[in-house]
Amino acid sequence: MKNLILAVLVVFISSSVFAQKRSDFKGPAYKNYKPWLHKNEVSLVYTTSQKSNLTSYEYKNYKPWQDDSKVKYTAITFGSERSKLRGPAYKNYKPWRKKNN
Template identity: 75%
Template sequence: MKNLVLTLSIVFLSLSAFAQKRSDFKGPAYKNYKPWLHKNEVTLVYTVSQKTKLTGPAYKNYKPWQNKSEKTYTPISFVSKRSKLTGPAYKNYKPWRKDNT
């Protein structure tokens, strides 16, 4: 029994030790790393649109495995006009104004 507990504790400790991503850089290479010089892959984020909200007896009697309707996914975009601005126009950007360009 003691061996089993000891083995499980070692496994859990080793899993938690290797769960964190280790950086490849150390020392001056880590200090002088410039993330904007390296390109990252863009991943699209989707959301399900128009979910039906059931309440009461309809929710209680809902059978998800009988639902044959197709889900529609819409991509979420994080593009704003402010990201294209520089200098004083970026600093003085007011999102509540409709005429910002």
């Protein structure tokens, strides 16, 4: 039992140590690093838009492994019309008044 706890503890500590990407820069190189001069790969982030509206006994008896419905993935986009605005226009932005063109 002690060996099992010790093994789990070692795995947990080692995963937390290597979880963050380490920077190779130290000192003045780190201080003067300009991220806009280096190109990074853009990665798309997807989410599922499937929600179940089950309640009471239906929720209790739901078996997810028997669910045959297709999962729909939607891409998450960042930025909006509001993020382009500045000053009072940003402050007074009303999303319910946006035009559907």
